[in-house]
Each structure stands twice: as C-alpha cells, then as structure tokens.
Amino acid sequence: MNMFSGISLGLMHQITAWLLEPVVWALLFFVGLALYEAGVSLGERFGGIGKLTDRGDRAALMHAGRRRIERADFITRLAPMLGLMGTLIPLGPGLAALGDGNLKILTTAMTVAFDTTVIGLLAGMIGFVLGRLRRRWYDHALGQLDARHG
Secondary structure, eight states: OOSSOHHHHHHHHHHHHHHHHHHHHHHHHHHHHHHHHHHHHHHIIIIIHHHHHHHTOHHHHHHHHHHHHHHHHHHHHHHHHHHHHHHHHHHHHHHHHHHTTOHHHHHHHHHHHHHHHHHHHHHHHHHHHHHHHHHHHHHHHHHHHHHHHO
16 A cells, blocks of 8 residues: 555655755855855944944843844754755655666766855854854943943
C-alpha cells in the first residue's frame, strides 16, 4: 500500500521546486543585509553608542541596543535555515538524476546545494559576530551610564 498518493507527492515536489528561486534570492538578501549591518555596527562602535550614552537616556540606549541586537539575531537564525533549504531542495532532483545515470544534473544540484550552504553560513556567521559585539558594546555603554548616574 502506498503511503502517499501520486497527487500529494507531485504537489509536494512542485512546491519544493518553486521554493528554490525565492530561497536563493532570500539568501542573497541576507548576505546584503549582513554586510549593511556590519557597516551600521562600525557607526555604532565609533560614535553612535557613545552619543546615546552621552545623552544619558537609558531607555533610548536600551531600545536601540535591543533593536540592533534583534536584527543581528534575525540574520544569525534565518540565513543558515535558508542555506539548509537551498541545500536540500536541489538534492531530491539530483539524486533522482543519479538514479537515471545523469551525472550532469547531479553535478549542478550538488553545486547549488554547496553554494547555498556556504552563503547561508557566511551570513549567519556575520550576524552572530555582530550580535555578540553589539551585546558587549551595549552592556558596556549601559554600565558606563549607570556608573555616571548611580
């Protein structure tokens, strides 16, 4: 007895095939966002956080820190997930092609799989580093602010 009907398998395969292109574009977006956030973090480190600290507004400092750390965490979590999706999506057709003896399709599928994995991990690593640095910078700034007003 077949666990799935041909219609459900076909529909699932079609949805998965449609996802590859948006996943690749989303990965490219996340790489761009990670690079943009790296630039923003330089501005934070060499001026932005200091200005917020000098104003003495603890709530504004905490709000900015929370928002910026959340953006880095967002990149850290989603980019590797998209990379994994980009890895798994082409492997199905690639393995099917291997079963048919078509190594060219398998080679293309494996290349896409490896490329999306690397891109997802790269964006996730940038997001992780930014998140850790921002936590340290904002904690230090809050400590300075509390020491001034404590």
